[in-house]
Amino acid sequence: MLDLHKLHAFVVVVEERNITHAANRLFIQQPPLTRLLKKLEEELGTQLLIRQPRGIEPTEAGLALFKEAQLLLEHARHIPKLVQDVSQGKTGQLNIGFTSSAGLHPLISLVLRSYREIYPNVQTKLEEAGSQKQLDRLISEKLDIAFLRAPISRDIGLKHHHILDEPMMVALPIGHPLTQKEKISSNDL
Structure with a gap:
């Protein structure tokens, strides 16, 4: 499995096109950066960079890795916020x-x-x-x-909140004996 630290270093080297500049940007010395790049090439089994007198050029394999690594690193940067948003119910x-x-x-x-x-x-x-x-x-x-509209038994392990009372009406056919009453109780019904 590829190490994000190595991929980040590789991306910086390709962006800078210079090991010394990349090492400065990464706040490391040049020899450890060179070893890291060599180890990455060994892990992938191919040459990723061509060292030239005026700097570094990526090989075709290096360019492919560079593009994919940029996407992967960008995605990795968003993971902490994604996890926080999910844990806070924002997504x-x-x-x-x-x-x-x-x-x-x-x-x-x-x-x-x-x-x-x-x-x-x-x-x-x-x-x-x-x-x-x-x-x-x-x-x-x-x-x-x-x-829900039905009442909930308090002993089923759910927390519930009463949010609304609604008025109810009784509809009766014309001429029904209860229509003669001013008020109808639940017992009348």
């Missing part, structure tokens, strides 16, 4: 469950839209299912969050 995927009736509520679409604006690099995967299936998927960690 990745959020699996969201909702019941069909909860999905129609304007609050849910507002919350999802706001979340996407704040965290544009997080993909949201929406899954519609019944309450029990969502609870099962939360417990098995296949969902990260779920919007």
Whole structure:
């Protein structure tokens, strides 16, 4: 496996076209840099650089390595930020469950839209299912969050938050005896 340190040194040498200048830029002495380049050539089994009186020229194999090494090093520079972003929830995927009736509520679409604006690099995967299936998927960690209308038992190992109370109406046919009452209690129903 190629060592990023060696690749970085190689890229600097090709950019500088001079071992002394590259060594200065890398804050190392020229002999260790020369040994590092020789070891890289041995590991790859081919000559990467041609030493000329006026500096260094990459071979065709050296140019191929140079291009790939630049891409690899650029990618490697972004890895710490990527890992931090994932650990802080700024990127990745959020699996969201909702019941069909909860999905129609304007609050849910507002919350999802706001979340996407704040965290544009997080993909949201929406899954519609019944309450029990969502609870099962939360417990098995296949969902990260779920919007439910049914109450949750406190002893199933899930943290839940009450976010909304909604008014309910009773619809009755005209002429139904309960339509004559001013107020209808749940016992009446």
